[in-house]
Amino acid sequence: xxxxxxxxxxxxxxxxxxxxxxxxxxxxxxxxxxxxxxxxxxxxxxxxxxxxxxxxxxxxxxxxxxxxxxxxxxxxxxxxxxxxxxxxxxxxxxxxxxxxxxxxxxxxxxxxxxxxxxxxxxxxxxxxxxxxxxxxxxxxxxxxxxxxxxxxxxxxxxxxxxxxxxxxxxxxxxxxx
Amino acid sequence: xxxxxxxxxxxxxxxxxxxxxxxxxxxxxxxxxxxxxxxxxxxxxxxxxxxxxxxxxxxxxxxxxxxxxxxxxxxxxxxxxxxxxxxxxxxxxxxxxxxxxxxxxxxxxxxxxxxxxxxxxxxxxxxxxxxxxxxxxxxxxxxxxxxxxxxxxxxxxxxxxxxxxxxxxxxxxxxxxxxxxxxxxxxxxxxxxxxxxxxxxxxxxxxxxxxxxxxxxxxxxxxxxxxxxxxxxxxxxxxxxxxxxxxxxxxxxxxxxxxxxxxxxxxxxxxxxxxxxxxxxxxxxxxxxxxxxxxxxxxxxxx
Numbered sequence: 001x002x003x004x005x006x007x008x009x010x011x012x013x014x015x016x017x018x019x020x021x022x023x024x025x026x027x028x029x030x031x032x033x034x035x036x037x038x039x040x041x042x043x044x045x046x047x048x049x050x051x052x053x054x055x056x057x058x059x060x061x062x063x064x065x066x067x068x069x070x071x072x073x074x075x076x077x078x079x080x081x082x083x084x085x086x087x088x089x090x091x092x093x094x095x096x097x098x099x100x101x102x103x104x105x106x107x108x109x110x111x112x113x114x115x116x117x118x119x120x121x122x123x124x125x126x127x128x129x130x131x132x133x134x135x136x137x138x139x140x141x142x143x144x145x146x147x148x149x150x151x152x153x154x155x156x157x158x159x160x161x162x163x164x165x166x167x168x169x170x171x172x173x174x175x176x177x
Numbered sequence: 178x179x180x181x182x183x184x185x186x187x188x189x190x191x192x193x194x195x196x197x198x199x200x201x202x203x204x205x206x207x208x209x210x211x212x213x214x215x216x217x218x219x220x221x222x223x224x225x226x227x228x229x230x231x232x233x234x235x236x237x238x239x240x241x242x243x244x245x246x247x248x249x250x251x252x253x254x255x256x257x258x259x260x261x262x263x264x265x266x267x268x269x270x271x272x273x274x275x276x277x278x279x280x281x282x283x284x285x286x287x288x289x290x291x292x293x294x295x296x297x298x299x300x301x302x303x304x305x306x307x308x309x310x311x312x313x314x315x316x317x318x319x320x321x322x323x324x325x326x327x328x329x330x331x332x333x334x335x336x337x338x339x340x341x342x343x344x345x346x347x348x349x350x351x352x353x354x355x356x357x358x359x360x361x362x363x364x365x366x367x368x369x370x371x372x373x374x375x376x377x378x379x380x381x382x383x384x385x386x387x388x389x390x391x392x393x394x395x396x397x398x399x400x401x402x403x404x405x406x407x408x409x410x411x412x413x414x415x416x417x418x419x420x421x422x423x424x425x426x427x428x429x430x431x432x433x434x435x436x437x438x439x440x441x442x443x444x445x446x447x448x449x450x451x452x453x454x455x456x457x458x459x460x461x462x463x464x465x466x467x468x469x470x471x472x473x474x475x476x477x478x479x480x
Contacts (some may be wrong), residue, residue: 023437030331110452112437113351115413 006098009064015043016156017063018148021086022071023079025049027104027135031071034145042158052086066156068099069148072122075105077089077113087126097164097166098155099128102144102147104135129170188357199260200308200461208321209329210347210454212475213298215307215314216340221271224257231335235277238331254278254290265302268317277328292326296332301468301477318475319468320344321456328414347475349453351440354452357470359416361445362394362401363409364463369446370394371459375423377435380439390427390437394446 018035025048030105030155032046045063047054051114054062068090072078090099101123105111133144155164188299232255239253246247256276263272277294300307307316322329333344349357362373379386404419405411426434440453448458448467456471458464 078434078438081436109350110348111351111434113355113439115352172432 003089003091004054004065004068004094006093008059011156012043012062012170014158015045015063016066016152016158017047018069018152019049019065019081020071021049021052021068022102022117023076024071024104025050027073028071031135031141031145034141038142038145038149040149042153042156044152049080052089053066054094066098067148067152068094068097068145069102069106072114072115072119073105074114074116075108075111076120080114080118084122087122095127097167099126100148100167101126101128101130102128102135102149103130103132106132106168107134123171127168127171129167161175189282194211200260200464203297203464204458204461206295206323206457208323208456208458209321210349210456210471210475211322211333211344211369212347212478213318213320213336214343215310215316215318215334216342217317218313221259221273224259227339228255228257231257231275231332232338232360234335235236235328235331252280254280258331260297260299260375263299263301263468264296265300265463265465265472268304268306269300270317272297273317282380291383294322294328294332296320296324296329299468299472301465301472303472307476308342318479319347320471345478347471347478349450349452349454350473351452353470353474354443354450355420356411356416356442357450358440358443358445359401359405359419359446359469360411360465361365361443361447362419363405363411363465364399364447365398365464366460366462369460371444371446373397373446374442374444374449375440376444378441379436379438387441388433390423390435392423397468 020032022028028048033050035044035046047062047065070083070086072083101119103119106116121128131144131147133140135141135144151167153159154162154166157163180370216409232253235253235255247284256274256278258274258276260272262276264270274293274297275296276296278292280288280290282288285291298320300317300319301317303316307318310316322332336342337344358373362456372394374391377390378386379388400422401419402416404422406414421436425431427435440452443449447460448454448456456467458467
């Protein structure tokens with residue numbers, strides 16, 4: 001059982017790697033393409049997976065993963081269960097700001113098969129931010145890609161003085177004030 | 178906002194004050210569900226006046242050519258009445274029934290009055306959630322309509338103009354449909370037990386695929402009895418477990434993950450409901466339970 005660990009490999013100069021995990025492969029691919037189209041000044045490698053653990057055979061050629069994005073589609077209970085199972089294969093050190101949950105599909109009430117409180121609970125339990133977005137809309141996809149890129153830069157250590165631990169501020173909701 | 182548990186309250190035997198003949202017409206009909214915001218200054222005493230106004234309104238709209246009736250149409254009459262017994266607690270407002278009857282002349286020359294459209298407003302166990310409503314407002318958040326869509330639109334327009342309320346179609350999510358499947362399976366039915374049927378929609382190219390999953394009523398009830406252990410209360414975990422058992426059984430036989438599809442219709446011996454907001458009630462025994470769930474969804478939609 002290979003567990004994804006944040007610090008078991010050496011970083012590569014001026015590059016970062018992001019891992020997208022989710023069962024909706026079309027949406028994953030669209031988001032990946034949008035991220036690649038964005039302007040950036042470092043090398044980026046995007047890894048797509050439907051579930052964890054990642055195959056152990058390719059572990060030696062895989063770079064260090066800087067940010068893991070779990071894509072939860074509220075319209076599919078199967079996808080949600082898959083992500084819950086995959087979380088067990090992520091090293092605990094990742095949950096210090098290097099994991100985030102992307103929640104899609106909330107717009108259409110008729111299609112919600114996953115209880116929203118269960119999704120929020122997941123975000124609380126794993127201390128990671130929940131980002132709600134409708135990735136089918138191009139404008140939102142582009143702004144989400146930009147947001148993820150910025151988070152990736154910080155997680156990979158490219159921004160001096162800002163570390164991934166600061167992302168806990170993204171989780172404070174107005175209810176807590 | 179979604180409830181994590183719902184109590185199966187002691188459902189009152191509604192047939193105490195109800196007129197069984199009037200209730201019979203509620204069964205085995207396709208009802209379109211709407212959520213309605215509170216009605217401003219509706220008075221139960223003025224129902225005769227409302228009947229007259231609405232009859233005139235419907236006749237006027239008809240002359241605009243909006244509603245087509247075949248046959249020699251002598252007159253359209255709108256009848257307002259109350260439905261006794263369709264409430265959960267005493268704080269719930271009495272249910273209102275609106276019917277459109279049209280007099281037609283039969284071939285033998287006799288006048289025949291026939292109900293062409295029915296609609297009823299009700300509120301079952303809605304009091305706790307509607308505590309903050311000011312006076313002058315009557316809360317009947319659930320509206321059910323059967324009949325021509327044109328008549329529904331005319332009646333809806335009149336109510337919206339007269340009582341400053343807002344109608345919207347009730348959308349039922351797969352999550353809530355799963356609740357209904359679980360709760361209604363739990364209601365014991367003595368006779369005419371029908372198979373519990375769940376219909377799932379799979380987005381497929383080129384054509385959408387519908388999967389129908391029918392479960393023998395006794396098996397469904399046995400499964401629910403093993404899952405449900407808290408007396409008088411149903412929790413989200415129990416509903417999830419019930420559905421997961423059904424999904425894994427299906428997967429074992431057909432290798433299809435139903436949890437990746439969308440539940441669109443639930444049919445049990447008690448009632449059948451579609452996610453577009455269509456309801457058919459099959460048994461009067463648990464009518465209050467069915468209306469209780471739907472009232473809650475209507476209130477959630479209004480808020």
